[in-house]
Amino acid sequence: MHSSRYLGRKMSLLLMIVICVVSFVNYIPSKIFAQNEPIIQSDSAILMDAKTGTILYEKNIHKKQFPASITKIMTALLAVENGNLEDTITFSYNAVHNIEFGSSHIGMREGEQITLNDALHGMLLMSANEVSNGIAEYIDGSVEKFAEHMTQRVKEIGAYNTNFVNPHGLHDENHYTTAYDMALIAREAFKYDVFREIIGTTTYTIAPTNIVDEPRYLAHQHRLFNKKAFPGSYYEGCLGGKTGFTNEASHTLVTYAKRNGIELIVVTLKSEKQDMYDDTKNLLDYGFDNFELVTILNKKTPVISVPVISIIDGKKEYQGSIEVYAQEDFSCLIPKGISKENIIKKISIPNELHIPVDKNQIAGTMDLIFQNKMIGQVNLITGDSIEMLQPVSSNKIEEKMFKYESPRYLRVLVMSISTIMILFLLFGILFIMMNISKRKRRRRYYMSENKLKYTKYTQKR
Numbered sequence: 364m365h366s367s368r369y370l371g372r373k374m375s376l377l378l379m380i381v382i383c384v385v386s387f388v389n390y391i392p393s394k395i396f397a398q399n400e401p402i403i404q405s406d407s408a409i410l411m412d413a414k415t416g417t418i419l420y421e422k423n424i425h426k427k428q429f430p431a432s433i434t435k436i437m438t439a440l441l442a443v444e445n446g447n448l449e450d451t452i453t454f455s456y457n458a459v460h461n462i463e464f465g466s467s468h469i470g471m472r473e474g475e476q477i478t479l480n481d482a483l484h485g486m487l488l489m490s491a492n493e494v495s496n497g498i499a500e501y502i503d504g505s506v507e508k509f510a511e512h513m514t515q516r517v518k519e520i521g522a523y524n525t526n527f528v529n530p531h532g533l534h535d536e537n538h539y540t541t542a543y544d545m546a547l548i549a550r551e552a553f554k555y556d557v558f559r560e561i562i563g564t565t566t567y568t569i570a571p572t573n574i575v576d577e578p579r580y581l582a583h584q585h586r587l588f589n590k591k592a593f594p595g596s597y598y599e600g601c602l603g604g605k606t607g608f609t610n611e612a613s614h615t616l617v618t619y620a621k622r623n624g625i626e627l628i629v630v631t632l633k634s635e636k637q638d639m640y641d642d643t644k645n646l647l648d649y650g651f652d653n654f655e656l657v658t659i660l661n662k663k664t665p666v667i668s669v670p671v672i673s674i675i676d677g678k679k680e681y682q683g684s685i686e687v688y689a690q691e692d693f694s695c696l697i698p699k700g701i702s703k704e705n706i707i708k709k710i711s712i713p714n715e716l717h718i719p720v721d722k723n724q725i726a727g728t729m730d731l732i733f734q735n736k737m738i739g740q741v742n743l744i745t746g747d748s749i750e751m752l753q754p755v756s757s758n759k760i761e762e763k764m765f766k767y768e769s770p771r772y773l774r775v776l777v778m779s780i781s782t783i784m785i786l787f788l789l790f791g792i793l794f795i796m797m798n799i800s801k802r803k804r805r806r807r808y809y810m811s812e813n814k815l816k817y818t819k820y821t822q823k824r
Contacts, residue, residue: 398698399653401645405634407542410646412696413550413619413626417738419650419696424543427524428632431607431615432467432490433545434532437513439483439561440552442498448480448557450501458496461506463533468493469581475574484567487605488581495531506530522547534611545630549617553628562603562619565589586640587618598644600651602626614639622651625696650696657703659731660693660741667710669726671749673718682718685749687726690742697733707732712743722748 403422410420418424456473467490471477477485479501485494499509506529513527522544528535540548552558565588569579583589585604586596600622607615616639618629627650631639660666665686672679697703712727724745731739 399649401642401649403631403642403645404638405631405642407630407632408642408646409542409546409628409630410650411546411550411628411630413553413628415695415739416547416550417696417736418543419627419654420646421543424546425524425541427539427541428615429534429538429609429612430532430540430545430632431534431609431612432492432532433605433607433615433617433630434527434530434538434540435486435490435495436545436552436605436617437517437527437548438495438498438509438530439487439558440548440555441502441509441512441516442479442483443552443555443557445502446479446498448478448483450479451476452479452482452497452501454493454497455500457506458500459493461496462492462531466492466533469569469579470575471497472574475572477569477572480561481569483561484564484581485569485579487561488564488567488583490584490606492531492533495529499530517544517548520547520551532607532609532612534609542630542632545617545632546628549619549628549630553619553626559602562605563588564603565591585616585618587620587643596640598647600647608636616640616643618643618647620647620651624656625651625654627651653698654696655699656694657697658692658694659703659706659708659739660689660691660729662689662692664688665746666708666729666743667712669712670715671718671720672715679715683749685716685720686746687712687743688746689729690725690744693731693739693741695731695733695738705733706738710743716745718750720745720747720749722746 400420403420405422407423407426407428408420409418409422409424411418453476454471454473459471459473462468469485469489469491471485471491471493479498482494482498482501485491486498496506499506503509503512509530510528513530514525517525517527522540525540525544525548526537527540528538532538553562565583567581569581571578582592583603584606585601586593587598587601588603590597598618598620600620602619602621604616604618613633614631614636615634616629616631620627620629627647629643629646631642634642665688667687668684669687670684671682673682674680695706697706709730709732710727711730716726722745725742726745727743729741729743730737731741
């Protein structure tokens with residue numbers, strides 16, 4: 364009984380040790396992405412690196428919310444992708460009148476004409492709802508078809524929790540998005556120089572038209588951007604953005620900012636007016652103060668050397684090797700004080716390339732992973748071309764391929780062997796401990812037996 368309990372305790376201890384060992388072998392430390400995260404009042408908020416799409420801060424980023432007028436960023440994206448800035452838009456009766464009474468507008472009239480460039484300024488700076496309708500009809504013929512186009516395009520961007528039914532954002536229960544989706548949309552639009560220029564315009568004038576004799580003066584409504592109108596709220600480095608409000612959505616805001624080569628996007632949803640500006644400032648400060656831009660890949664530096672083979676008479680013939688490069692330079696944001704060596708480079712590339720190989724041919728990809736999050740992906744291309752060479756023994760290709768095998772398998776093998784050796788060692792220690800304990804028990808037993816015999820012997824005498 365005693366021996367069984369003793370053995371049970373030892374086996375439990377051994378099991379705990381084994382679990383700890385295996386966990387240690389496979390455990391990758393989970394680090395805090397950055398310290399000093401701000402306290403945010405908005406119901407949903409996100410801070411994103413505009414260049415890579417890396418998320419630096421998140422709060423309810425996948426919660427469905429009403430976007431209000433930040434919808435117009437999506438409208439502008441489709442206009443930039445599918446329109447011509449010099450084209451003329453003629454406003455229909457529906458475009459002018461099919462908006463809520465008292466909602467934002469710049470007084471466009473039925474039959475009035477302005478260029479798409481003027482329309483985009485009117486929509487993004489002054490949030491003009493009738494202009495949004497006019498742009499939708501110009502691009503797709505009707506607001507309904509344009510809304511379908513919007514939802515189709517956002518899915519291509521990766522915004523899968525978004526559905527748009529109009530180009531302006533006036534309330535509809537079926538018109539919704541998320542902070543994450545809206546950041547993706549904002550990032551996609553920001554790739555276009557035309558959009559960046561318009562969203563970063565402080566004031567603009569629409570000249571007299573075929574109907575209206577007076578010019579229309581426009582001013583950006585974003586308080587962190589328009590230093591002239593809101594000097595007390597201006598944020599250094601703000602590149603522009605878009606405001607939004609409906610009773611159902613409350614206040615929404617998209618903001619772009621840049622400092623020291625770092626470009627950030629902030630989206631806040633369902634917020635009070637002052638809170639959304641305060642939250643945006645705090646998130647931008649957090650991004651600029653706690654992260655730095657580092658170069659991870661240089662397209663002029665080879666990444667790896669790959670064997671090149673030909674198939675001759677059904678056999679592999681080694682033709683040499685070729686260096687592979689990143690298709691483009693890659694830089695990203697990481698927390699200050701963290702070495703870029705902590706970024707994992709996961710290469711996905713065939714073990715061999717087949718003749719012929721062209722220069723700049725895409726050979727594979729490299730995923731950049733930091734703190735268990737993929738922060739980017741870069742194509743890998745060949746640095747030169749290679750044609751058929753003199754056949755070389757296939758033994759060399761086997762040797763080359765063995766050397767090229769991913770180190771991951773080697774690590775797994777080493778980990779497995781190490782684990783087995785540790786288990787053998789632990790069982791050996793346990794066996795020795797059990798034998799020592801068993802000997803001690805036997806010695807105590809014999810001593811007690813001898814003592815008992817001696818006692819009986821003395822009593823007889």
